[in-house]
Amino acid sequence: MKIVTCIAPVNIAVMKYWGKRDEDLILPINDSLSATLNTNFMCAKTTILASPDLKENKFWLNGKEESFEGKRLQNCLREVQRRAKDMNPDVLGWKIAICSENNFPTAAGLASSAAGYACLVSALAKLYNIEGEISDIARLGSGSACRSIYGGWVRWHKGELSCGEDSVARQVVPSSHWPEMRVLILVVNDKKKKDSSTSGMQRSVDTSDLLLYRSDKIVPKRMEEMITSIKNKDFHNFAKLTMQDSNQFHATCLDTYPPCVYMNDVSHSISGLVHKYNELFDENRVAYTFDAGPNACLYILEKDVEEFLSVVNYVFPPPEVDQVEYLTGMPLENRKIKND
Ligand code: ADP
């Protein structure tokens, strides 16, 4: 019998991946860039048991049994086992039980598929003793997962080959390069989204002209500017590019037919608040980015966190009565909003 456990944190994209050129191999239409959180504050934890006594393969996600036959799970497992062949024939012949849990909302636009599949593939790699590149295997589970294999600032190169061999993630700089950087997550709604990222982006590829323009004409140049701003620790420009990219991604979602509507009124009021706050200083001190969901991810430097959080709590006042719920994190959508 063999048991392994792994943890993988989420990553928050500042240049978004949206659209595939190959659905099965999960090959994207543009490069993307993110930072992987270097805490376990939002992470997946996966344990795998392999035993000659198990009768069948099993998979639990957040305590609920799920099908083991899902295409993405099968693709990851097949590829890890292919690379592991000859290494440990005993373990390879045993059935496995996979148990994975996220310590944050699943399928709510907070990158659960990224942490989830990065963790699953890392655990499988540990189980079968494979070494070397595994970001391309994590990619087969969920595109964004390939970036959570590495820490720090990570670029997913879309690659040119049709086999996907060069569609891998690479670290641009480690998190120690910009140690003052912080991420704040404002949970607007923690429910499962209506359109999964997979189905949403597929519809965008099929129907949005703006998406093609974005991937061909905007992303390549913006990517170089973004990397320069990170290397120079130029927060003002980094923030501008991050917010522009989030806005353009959501514009392509609205250009999709029927549209994918991920941001809601509260999301838009957060983006408005960030712009108002930045205008006070005549420079960007906070950057918002929204994935495929209403929740806000904010990049901010450590020195500005306390002041900005006090502004958030002024605009979205925590409820006075039920302090317990506030302390455990009440979604902003459920709070009364001050408009002045
Ligand atoms: P998100 O915005 O949270 O990434 P997605 O629509 O991209 O949402 O993906 C959600 C799906 O990812 C879940 O329905 C599930 O299939 C898969 N997933 C999430 N967490 C895990 C996990 N820990 N292990 C395996 N699969 C996971």
Ligand code: DP6
């Ligand atoms: C908006 O990686 O979840 O978060 O590859 O179909 O699993 P699949 O999609 P997924 O898409 C993530 C989209 C995004 C942007 C990003 O993380 O780059």
Ligand code: CO
């Ligand atoms: Co996802």
